[in-house]
Amino acid sequence: MSAVEDRLAELGLAVPEVAKPVAAYVPAVRSGNHIFTSGQLPMQAGELMVTGKVGGEVSEEEALACAQQCALNAIAAVKSEIxxxxxxxxxxxxxxFIASTPDFTGQPRVANGASELFGKVFGDAGVHARSAVGVPVLPLDAPVEVEVIVEV
Known part of the structure; x- marks a missing residue:
């Protein structure tokens, strides 16, 4: 097991199986020294954790957990490449990307679910640039989708 996977285990987490694409794409692509992941949904064991809009039927706390799961799925996609x-x-x-109601403005807080996990498991290498974007709808009615660019 890698040191990264050891840190995940200390958090009570593990690298999941790579999420199966829901359309015509691959989970990740390597180009030179970079891995580009496809958008990762909050899938656990082949099912979305929750569905709906943040600020509506999905709470901010649930969305934060979804963002963390998206990050775990992105880590799995990266591992599948390297x-x-x-x-x-x-x-x-x-x-x-956070599918949210028009009045919800906490997208950056939701995205912290992914960002904080990357910081915990990759240390200084997990500090990154980021965008957190509110959108009206995501595939399968997921509340959160996360994509990542990684240098290797």
Whole structure:
């Protein structure tokens, strides 16, 4: 097991199986020294954790947990490309899409579910640039989707 996976285990987490794509794409692509993940939904064991809009039927706390699961799924996609997560030099960029009601403005707090996990498991290499974007709807009515660019 890698040091990254050891840190995940200390948090009571593990790298999940790579989430199966819901359309015509692959979970991650390597180009040179970078891995680009596809948008990762909050899938656990092949099912969405919750559905709906943040600020509506999905609470901010549930959405934060969804963002963390999206980050775990992104880590799994990266591992599927490189094998050993200790090869990650830097989490470069995180983009979080939050399906939310028009009056919800806490997208950055929701995205922290992903950002904080990357910081905990990758340390200084997990500090990244980020966008947190509110959108009207996501695939399968997911509340959160996260994509990541990683340097290896």
């Amino acid at each position: 094998g050993d997560l200790d090869q990650v030099k830097r989490i470069v960029k995180v983009v979080a």
